[in-house]
Amino acid sequence: MSNRDLTAPNGIDPRGPRFGAAITSVLLLITVFLGLDSATEAAGFALLAVIDALFLVGATLGNSRHPYGWLFKKLVRPRLDAPKELEDPRPPQFAQTVGFLVASLGLVTSAFGFEYGVALFAGFAFVAAFLNAAFAYCLGCQIWLGLRRLGLIRG
Amino acid sequence: MSLETKLAILLGLVAAAAIAGVVWRVRTGRAKSVKPKSGAADGPSVDLRELAAIKDGELVTAFGSATTFLQFSSEYCTQCRQTARLLSELEQADDSILHIEVDITNRLELAKKYAILQTPTTLVLDSRGRIRSRIGGAAKPNVIQEEIQKASFEI
Numbered sequence: 001m002s003n004r005d006l007t008a009p010n011g012i013d014p015r016g017p018r019f020g021a022a023i024t025s026v027l028l029l030i031t032v033f034l035g036l037d038s039a040t041e042a043a044g045f046a047l048l049a050v051i052d053a054l055f056l057v058g059a060t061l062g063n064s065r066h067p068y069g070w071l072f073k074k075l076v077r078p079r080l081d082a083p084k085e086l087e088d089p090r091p092p093q094f095a096q097t098v099g100f101l102v103a104s105l106g107l108v109t110s111a112f113g114f115e116y117g118v119a120l121f122a123g124f125a126f127v128a129a130f131l132n133a134a135f136a137y138c139l140g141c142q143i144w145l146g147l148r149r150l151g152l153i154r155g
Numbered sequence: 156m157s158l159e160t161k162l163a164i165l166l167g168l169v170a171a172a173a174i175a176g177v178v179w180r181v182r183t184g185r186a187k188s189v190k191p192k193s194g195a196a197d198g199p200s201v202d203l204r205e206l207a208a209i210k211d212g213e214l215v216t217a218f219g220s221a222t223t224f225l226q227f228s229s230e231y232c233t234q235c236r237q238t239a240r241l242l243s244e245l246e247q248a249d250d251s252i253l254h255i256e257v258d259i260t261n262r263l264e265l266a267k268k269y270a271i272l273q274t275p276t277t278l279v280l281d282s283r284g285r286i287r288s289r290i291g292g293a294a295k296p297n298v299i300q301e302e303i304q305k306a307s308f309e310i
Binding site for chain 1: 156160161165168169171172173175176177179180229230231232233237259260266267271274
């Protein structure tokens with residue numbers, strides 16, 4: 001190995017965040033469904049608020065201390081083979097931050113009267129969570145370098 | 156909004172995400188050849204002094220005799236480790252191959268110079284350090300083998 005950051009925290013099983021993303025994507029799809037109708041919009045808002053709070057837990061405490069991370073460790077991982085390699089926990093944690101921002105935008109725009117705020121931003125978050133769960137594509141990680149190059153985030 | 160409309164929107168959302176995922180899967184990890192600019196005899200090449208890459212605790216001062224894989228990584232990278240493992244295994248099996256990994260997290264001038272938008276991005280260099288091709292995303296083993304084959308035809 002060359003000049004890889006030796007201060008990097010211990011690796012995590014990459015399937016953990018994907019398992020969490022699978023649950024999140026199902027919840028987000030339900031949120032979109034609820035958010036599309038004025039009769040169920042309040043329920044969609046409440047569900048998105050719960051998802052948003054869970055994103056905040058992931059963003060601040062990391063995936064391993066997230067309820068889904070705990071579920072993965074207790075229920076899923078014992079049934080799987082050992083992972084081929086471990087993953088740096090910081091990229092998925094950054095992705096949780098991105099998820100938190102997107103879901104918060106849905107709540108805020110909806111609170112300010114945008115009828116489809118919940119459905120629209122839950123839809124964006126769904127695409128990201130689905131790509132992560134089904135294709136191991138980490139949108140948050142992909143845009144990290146671009147944001148950094150634009151000077152929007154520090155290292 | 157009718158139930159049919161809502162279900163159609165959900166279906167469209169899932170389909171769009173699935174198509175995006177498939178397109179990404181197909182496109183990622185492919186090698187794109189780098190041609191010299193029109194009029195120039197040589198294509199762009201890598202300056203090792205500017206790169207100042209460290210490998211096994213020492214400054215890299217020479218290219219591999221056949222092929223050098225210059226892998227740009229970052230802290231927020233889910234797939235850098237698997238690409239690094241693949242390339243370092245090949246390097247160990249073949250003396251003419253060199254694998255260099257550079258963390259660009261705090262070296263954004265390199266990201267700018269080589270137009271890197273995602274990590275890992277791997278540049279395939281010939282024996283003189285000229286960039287033959289670039290691979291965006293996790294390198295696929297068969298793509299890497301093709302690049303090694305191409306180098307053997309050139310010598």
